[in-house]
Amino acid sequence: MDQIATALVWLDYAAVAVFGATGALAAARRQHDIVTFGFFAAVTGVGGGTLRDLLLGAPVFWIAKPGYLAACLAAALAVWIVGPGPGRAKVLLWLDAVGLSAYCIVGAAKASALGAPPLTAVVMGVLTACLGGVIRDVLAHEPSVLLRREIYVTCAMLGAGLFVILQTFGVAGLPAGLAGAALAFGVRAGAILWDWSLPGFPGRRSD
Numbered sequence: 001m002d003q004i005a006t007a008l009v010w011l012d013y014a015a016v017a018v019f020g021a022t023g024a025l026a027a028a029r030r031q032h033d034i035v036t037f038g039f040f041a042a043v044t045g046v047g048g049g050t051l052r053d054l055l056l057g058a059p060v061f062w063i064a065k066p067g068y069l070a071a072c073l074a075a076a077l078a079v080w081i082v083g084p085g086p087g088r089a090k091v092l093l094w095l096d097a098v099g100l101s102a103y104c105i106v107g108a109a110k111a112s113a114l115g116a117p118p119l120t121a122v123v124m125g126v127l128t129a130c131l132g133g134v135i136r137d138v139l140a141h142e143p144s145v146l147l148r149r150e151i152y153v154t155c156a157m158l159g160a161g162l163f164v165i166l167q168t169f170g171v172a173g174l175p176a177g178l179a180g181a182a183l184a185f186g187v188r189a190g191a192i193l194w195d196w197s198l199p200g201f202p203g204r205r206s207d
Contacts, residue, residue, distance in 0.1 A: 007174055008109055012049075012061075013071050015102035018095050019132045020045035020072030024079035025092040026140040034080055040139060041076035042069055048131035052107050052124050056114050093192055096133060097155075101185035104129035104156035105177045108163050118164045125160025126153060129184075151191040151198060159184025 023044030027037045046062050046069065053060045062068040107128025111121040130145065130153050137144045145152045163180030167173065190196045 008106060008177070011102050011177070012106045013068065015099050015106055016045040016049070016068050017071040017075045018099035019048075019103065019136075020075035021079055022092055022096045022099060022133070023072075023136045023139075024076040025088060025095070026136050026142065027076075028079060029088065029092075030140055034076075037076040037080050038073050040136060041072040041079075043139065044132040044136040045069075045072035045075070046132070047135045048103065048128040049107065051131055052110070052128045055127075056111060056116065056124065058110075058114055097185055097188040097192065100129045100133070100152070100156055100188060101159060101181040103132075104160040104184050105163050105180050108160040108180075109173065109177065112164065112167060118168060121164050122157065122160045125163070126156045129156035129160075149197040149200060151187060151196050154198065155184045155188040155191070158187055 020041035023040035023042070024037045026044075027040040032040070050060050050062070104125040106125075108121045108125030110128075111124035112118075116124060133145050133152075136142075159180040161180075162183050163176050166176035166179060171179075187196070
């Protein structure tokens with residue numbers, strides 16, 4: 001059990017750092033200064049987890065553990081040092097996919113540990129994984145992930161859902177989390193590589 005808890009903590013830090021890097025990359029695309037890099041990274045990295053904790057009535061995770069903010073700022077500094085280069089948009093997509101896959105499991109696991117029902121745990125996993133990206137896109141004046149036809153939120157829902165189902169059937173936390181993260185990443189990778197999307201509502205738009 002201690003090993004599972006330790007793995008989740010490291011996964012949490014890694015996901016926050018990765019999401020922080022996507023925030024910094026979004027700032028880089030707009031050629032912002034270093035302070036804005038840090039702000040984008042912090043808001044993107046901890047945004048989803050903050051709302052999750054508030055909704056669950058839990059202490060906000062980064063208040064007592066500022067190491068999470070430090071991870072975001074370190075990611076922003078790394079992006080700043082690396083500087084401009086080709087393929088930044090593609091790097092952003094893949095880093096975001098990794099963060100999404102990890103964070104949907106972290107959010108669902110924390111909600112389950114706090115006694116949330118299975119469906120609530122899945123919703124908290126989706127919220128944890130997706131809200132940071134939504135905030136990042138709004139700040140960067142990019143089209144929100146929620147308004148794109150490509151599969152995004154569905155990936156987090158599938159990953160968190162598989163994790164919660166496996167836990168319900170007695171599968172240990174670590175293998176359940178790895179399975180859920182792998183499913184989320186696999187579906188997101190398919191959406192990136194082959195433009196997978198869900199069907200839209202049929203019919204014509206009204207003027």
